[in-house]
Amino acid sequence: MVLQVQGLKKHFGKTRAVDGISFALGEGQVVGLLGPNGAGKTTTLKCIAGLLRKDEGSVTVGGLDHRDDKARYRLAYIPETPDIYEMLTVWEHMQFIALAYNLIDWEKEADELLERFDLAEKRNELGMHLSKGMKQKITICCALLHHPDVLLFDEPLIGLDPKAVRELKNAFYDLKASGKTLLISTHMLDTAQNLCDSVLVMKQGELIAEGTIEELRQQMKASADSTLEDLFLEVTADDQK
């Protein structure tokens, strides 16, 4: 298993944002992280990425603790709100990542990424002059440049135009085909149904369901034509907990 999360807990004051969840993801797996608002998805992703200090539990990447430099190198986190440098140009963001990760011969690939995400013409624009969608796309290009093995996406399809959504979905398929592991937090259940091999469903900090759509149908004794949305609404309904 390339990513292993065991007994992860994180609280904010009295709020148990993540309350002891465990799961493991294998190489090339694309997994949807689902849950109602406030379920703990972002907190989980940030704890895995090391951006939030966990209270308890362990997270390993390729068997190494996630705080180890080698493990961090293998991880990328793409936040819901694009976090870019206002005073750096698009190309300078790519240079910054290349320097941070000691990349060599990265320029051609950076050019291809910018081309692919329609940012080539904005190469010399400052971050402060870009739209939200463009900022989102730079974050994605930066995340892909150092070839991480595990990519954590928080609501990746929000704020992108239809072409960028299509590009990103294609990028997900390419990443999966090249053996990358993707954990994608999303409320877009039809996309999750098409894209993900399996899902993890969180509610109030706990993992309340997991598996492929077929496994969820069986666990919930649902009909063979029930959609992920049907299953999600049933499993997260208030009388379930």
Ligand SMILES: Nc1ncnc2c1ncn2[C@@H]1O[C@H](COP(=O)(O)OP(=O)(O)OP(=O)(O)O)[C@@H](O)[C@H]1O
């Ligand atoms: N920095 C923080 N300080 C205090 N409480 C927080 C903080 N971050 C998150 N929380 C709380 O932790 C819980 C889980 O939040 P989180 O953002 O992880 O949920 P989510 O599943 O990502 O929600 P959404 O789908 O709305 O993005 C919520 O009750 C939230 O209010």
